[in-house]
Amino acid sequence: MARTVIDPLTRIEGHLRVECEVENGVITDAWVSGGLFRGMEVVMKGRQPSDAYYIAQRICGVCPISHGHASTMSAESALGVTIPNGARLVRNIIEAAQYLHSHILWFYTLAALDYVSPAKALQANIADTYALAQAAGTSTANFAAVQNKVKALVEGGDLSIFTNGYLDHPAFSPDMPAELHLIAVAHYLEALEMQAEASRVIAIMGGKFPHFMTSIPGGTAWMPTEEKLDDVLFRLVRVRDWVYATMIPDTLAIAPYYADALNYGGGTGNFLAWGVFNDESMEMTKRYLPNGAVFVPTKGLAVEDADPAKIAEYVEHSWLDGESGLNPADGQTVPPSEFAGYDVNKRYTWGKAPRYDGKSTEVGPLARMIVAYLRGVAPVKAIVDTALTALGAAGKPEVLVSLLGRVAARNLETAVIADWSLEWVNELVAAVKEGGVEFFKPIEADAGKGAGMWEAPRGALGHWMNVEGGLIANYQIVTPSTWDISPRDAQGVRGPMEEALVGTPILDPERPMEAGRVARSFDP
Amino acid sequence: MANEDRAFNDQLAERGVSRRDFLKFCGSVAAMLGLSEAMVPTIASAVQSAASSKLYPAVWINGGACTGCTESMAQATYPDIATIVLDILSLNYIETIMMAQGDAANEALRSTVEKNEGKTIMIYEGSVMKGWDGNALRVEGKPSLEVLDEFAPKVAAIIAVGSCAVDGGWVKAAPNPADATGVSMYLAEKGIKTPVINLPTCPVNPEWVVAMIVDVLLLGQLESGAILDKLDDQGRPKLIFGQTIHDNCPRRGHFENGEFVYQFGSPEEAKGYCLYAVGCKGPQTYTNCPIVRWNNQVSWCVESGAPCIGCGDFNWVDENAPFLGRMRKVGIGTGPQEGGFNPGVVGAVAGGAVVAALGIHAIGMGAAGRIGNMPPTEDMKAHDRKKGGDK
Numbered sequence: 001m002a003r004t005v006i007d008p009l010t011r012i013e014g015h016l017r018v019e020c021e022v023e024n025g026v027i028t029d030a031w032v033s034g035g036l037f038r039g040m041e042v043v044m045k046g047r048q049p050s051d052a053y054y055i056a057q058r059i060c061g062v063c064p065i066s067h068g069h070a071s072t073m074s075a076e077s078a079l080g081v082t083i084p085n086g087a088r089l090v091r092n093i094i095e096a097a098q099y100l101h102s103h104i105l106w107f108y109t110l111a112a113l114d115y116v117s118p119a120k121a122l123q124a125n126i127a128d129t130y131a132l133a134q135a136a137g138t139s140t141a142n143f144a145a146v147q148n149k150v151k152a153l154v155e156g157g158d159l160s161i162f163t164n165g166y167l168d169h170p171a172f173s174p175d176m177p178a179e180l181h182l183i184a185v186a187h188y189l190e191a192l193e194m195q196a197e198a199s200r201v202i203a204i205m206g207g208k209f210p211h212f213m214t215s216i217p218g219g220t221a222w223m224p225t226e227e228k229l230d231d232v233l234f235r236l237v238r239v240r241d242w243v244y245a246t247m248i249p250d251t252l253a254i255a256p257y258y259a260d261a262l263n264y265g266g267g268t269g270n271f272l273a274w275g276v277f278n279d280e281s282m283e284m285t286k287r288y289l290p291n292g293a294v295f296v297p298t299k300g301l302a303v304e305d306a307d308p309a310k311i312a313e314y315v316e317h318s319w320l321d322g323e324s325g326l327n328p329a330d331g332q333t334v335p336p337s338e339f340a341g342y343d344v345n346k347r348y349t350w351g352k353a354p355r356y357d358g359k360s361t362e363v364g365p366l367a368r369m370i371v372a373y374l375r376g377v378a379p380v381k382a383i384v385d386t387a388l389t390a391l392g393a394a395g396k397p398e399v400l401v402s403l404l405g406r407v408a409a410r411n412l413e414t415a416v417i418a419d420w421s422l423e424w425v426n427e428l429v430a431a432v433k434e435g436g437v438e439f440f441k442p443i444e445a446d447a448g449k450g451a452g453m454w455e456a457p458r459g460a461l462g463h464w465m466n467v468e469g470g471l472i473a474n475y476q477i478v479t480p481s482t483w484d485i486s487p488r489d490a491q492g493v494r495g496p497m498e499e500a501l502v503g504t505p506i507l508d509p510e511r512p513m514e515a516g517r518v519a520r521s522f523d524p
Numbered sequence: 525m526a527n528e529d530r531a532f533n534d535q536l537a538e539r540g541v542s543r544r545d546f547l548k549f550c551g552s553v554a555a556m557l558g559l560s561e562a563m564v565p566t567i568a569s570a571v572q573s574a575a576s577s578k579l580y581p582a583v584w585i586n587g588g589a590c591t592g593c594t595e596s597m598a599q600a601t602y603p604d605i606a607t608i609v610l611d612i613l614s615l616n617y618i619e620t621i622m623m624a625q626g627d628a629a630n631e632a633l634r635s636t637v638e639k640n641e642g643k644t645i646m647i648y649e650g651s652v653m654k655g656w657d658g659n660a661l662r663v664e665g666k667p668s669l670e671v672l673d674e675f676a677p678k679v680a681a682i683i684a685v686g687s688c689a690v691d692g693g694w695v696k697a698a699p700n701p702a703d704a705t706g707v708s709m710y711l712a713e714k715g716i717k718t719p720v721i722n723l724p725t726c727p728v729n730p731e732w733v734v735a736m737i738v739d740v741l742l743l744g745q746l747e748s749g750a751i752l753d754k755l756d757d758q759g760r761p762k763l764i765f766g767q768t769i770h771d772n773c774p775r776r777g778h779f780e781n782g783e784f785v786y787q788f789g790s791p792e793e794a795k796g797y798c799l800y801a802v803g804c805k806g807p808q809t810y811t812n813c814p815i816v817r818w819n820n821q822v823s824w825c826v827e828s829g830a831p832c833i834g835c836g837d838f839n840w841v842d843e844n845a846p847f848l849g850r851m852r853k854v855g856i857g858t859g860p861q862e863g864g865f866n867p868g869v870v871g872a873v874a875g876g877a878v879v880a881a882l883g884i885h886a887i888g889m890g891a892a893g894r895i896g897n898m899p900p901t902e903d904m905k906a907h908d909r910k911k912g913g914d915k
Contacts, residue, residue, distance in 0.1 A: 006626035035662040039701030061592020158579040158614035165623025203819035210592040213830030221829040339656035440789025
């Protein structure tokens with residue numbers, strides 16, 4: 001029996017410690033600790049509702065758009081404004097561009113190095129690499145130049161961002177050809193440009209990325225011109241084509257070499273999505289990726305409407321003070337008078353433990369894809385079924401409740417959203433042509449309680465705002481990572497990431513690469 | 525063309541960058557650094573030789589960060605992030621993108637700084653978290669403050685990227701629940717003398733970081749000490765942070781004509797009128813955003829139709845909220861109108877002659893009746909009122 005610790009867990013947003021008990025080469029228990037407290041909810045109090053939009057998005061530099069939108073929606077919900085249709089489309093497009101940016105960055109820049117090694121790419125034969133790319137239906141690149149670049153780096157002795165990486169870890173698939181490693185390394189470099197291209201769409205419509213300026217409560221400050229719409233469309237088409245030509249075939253080419261990852265990493269099997277991308281009705285259950293909750297262990301593959309009133313947050317194992325078991329609509333964020341120290345049996349994280357209907361519940365692309373699949377969203381059903389067939393699991397969507405399923409769900413979602421983003425641009429173009437489209441509705445009220453329930457790329461997200469006399473009286477945020485990196489609750493039940501780690505095989509407890517894979521699969 | 529040139533051009537071509545684009549980039553860096561056109565070939569050869577010689581040791585530390593500044597760096601274009609981390613810097617520690625994890629990552633940090641003592645560049649993102657003796661941010665099983673205490677004295681210089689690293693950013697906004705501060709403030713408390721270059725805004729603009737990399741590393745201005753002369757008394761490069769947004773704003777003409785946006789989504793917004801009346805902090809904010817712009821220069825805040833919130837100002841959240849409200853009336857003289865239109869207040873706050881002149885100019889316009897119908901400025905920010913007084 002041995003304790004293995006990853007601190008810091010790199011290639012994520014923020015600061016996370018993962019501590020695992022390993023017995024006979026398998027993780028038998030796990031604790032994850034969020035290392036940072038900034039106290040945004042406390043900073044919000046006493047400010048104006050429209051200021052919250054600007055501050056809230058700065059909680060996360062990878063998903064500021066989603067936090068900005070959830071915050072601005074909480075103000076609109078509290079103060080009784082429904083945004084006009086033009087603003088709905090503009091926000092959908094900006095949000096979609098961020099999903100494309102975030103998912104591409106996650107797969108290639110953050111996650112891929114757990115499955116692909118630049119060192120192995122050095123052994124690739126260049127002609128075979130082109131042949132393999134063609135056979136796998138993925139795009140080619142200047143493979144020789146990429147290999148030379150890696151070689152120069154290794155020979156120069158300065159490995160830069162690859163310094164001390166597990167370049168030769170036994171958990172890399174022994175069967176995966178060197179040529180596939182080289183293809184992935186080449187696309188790792190290409191992905192850097194593609195995530196930046198998606199971000200430029202946000203910059204055109206939102207001023208800059210990260211942190212954007214235009215989704216002000218009431219609508220949007222951005223007003224389209226023909227030239228800007230053309231620019232947005234051109235860039236989204238470029239990203240969409242790359243996702244289909246490169247990211248999806250890469251996923252399907254690499255996945256079979258890690259098929260054992262279908263057998264562990266599934267976690268609690270409880271899933272929650274508030275839904276994202278509004279249609280004209282602005283209703284949560286009718287969103288393009290709809291609202292829903294699924295409890296596989298107790299209720300099987302059945303979806304029910306998700307209700308924010310069923311959330312309770314616990315702090316027994318958190319360093320935060322305050323009452324435990326509150327719903328965020330009346331929640332608290334109370335900094336402790338003293339720091340209690342790190343002790344996995346007592347308090348071990350700055351995060352709270354949110355529970356849905358009492359259950360430890362996972363959020364993220366896997367939750368969204370399962371909910372959308374069960375609700376019969378056509379493009380989701382089509383692409384998930386295709387992927388299941390490719391993995392030899394046709395007709396068995398339950399296999400998605402696994403490490404590999406979580407990784408695949410995110411990449412498949414990228415393709416679906418890329419297609420929708422073009423639809424929304426075209427819809428906006430048509431609306432502008434027709435004339436009379438509106439983008440902003442001023443807010444008059446100065447009191448009310450509201451919530452913005454939305455989804456960041458990494459999962460379900462809620463902002464709650466109480467306004468009294470024109471100022472924020474209370475503000476609460478439950479981020480996706482709060483759900484997924486949750487500590488144990490009052491009953492001692494593990495959080496979703498902790499639960500997913502249990503059962504993960506570890507070949508070398510000194511170098512727990514596989515634990516990193518499972519933790520990163522949540523994109524925390 | 526020399527062989528090295530050819531090899532370098534091939535390298536550019538691999539990334540889809542033409543020699544012409546590259547020289548254009550060198551030109552914009554020269555402009556940002558206040559160098560003449562004649563320096564463009566020097567910058568070009570400095571970048572080129574950096575790309576073919578030993579990489580410069582660097583570590584990137586994430587304090588109380590949202591990771592937005594790392595993200596922002598990933599949006600750099602000429603050179604792109606791949607060139608920066610594979611051809612110029614040996615960035616041996618950067619939590620968000622490095623391959624190593626856990627102890628192996630910590631070892632990379634330790635050995636890089638120790639093997640290159642006095643030579644490594646530290647880039648610091650996020651606030652310095654002092655709350656609970658530094659336990660507001662724990663890394664490696666201990667308060668992350670210990671990283672600064674141990675390594676800051678051993679590096680050549682620290683580039684504080686983004687407003688959080690410069691002065692604590694939004695994290696330090698009232699009531700500052702986790703006792704956040706900026707890098708240079710913290711080092712001053714500790715008596716650590718390592719030079720700090722401050723690059724505010726939220727997030728940092730990657731073009732400025734690139735300009736500093738060229739200036740500090742490639743042109744050797746840290747060793748010569750020349751870089752320090754280029755900083756203002758708050759550690760910011762004067763050429764980047766020496767003029768207000770208003771000075772260079774493409775909507776300035778509308779300001780002069782008294783053509784303002786009073787509501788988002790209005791015909792005035794569609795025409796691209798001046799955003800001063802909906803709270804634009806451009807007249808008080810010292811950055812070159814209108815020139816450098818963002819995300820490969822595709823746009824910037826004001827161009828997208830949104831007022832500047834002054835994220836490059838010191839203590840920007842408490843100073844500038846409410847972001848959609850007019851700037852505060854601070855008493856330097858009295859404006860021509862009741863509750864008057866008075867960008868000159870900003871000059872008093874920021875101490876810039878240019879802005880003070882602007883204030884006089886605007887007052888003159890007001891007196892001449894060219895600006896009518898301005899909404900009143902706030903006499904005190906709501907947030908300050910809550911705290912019982914002006915700041």
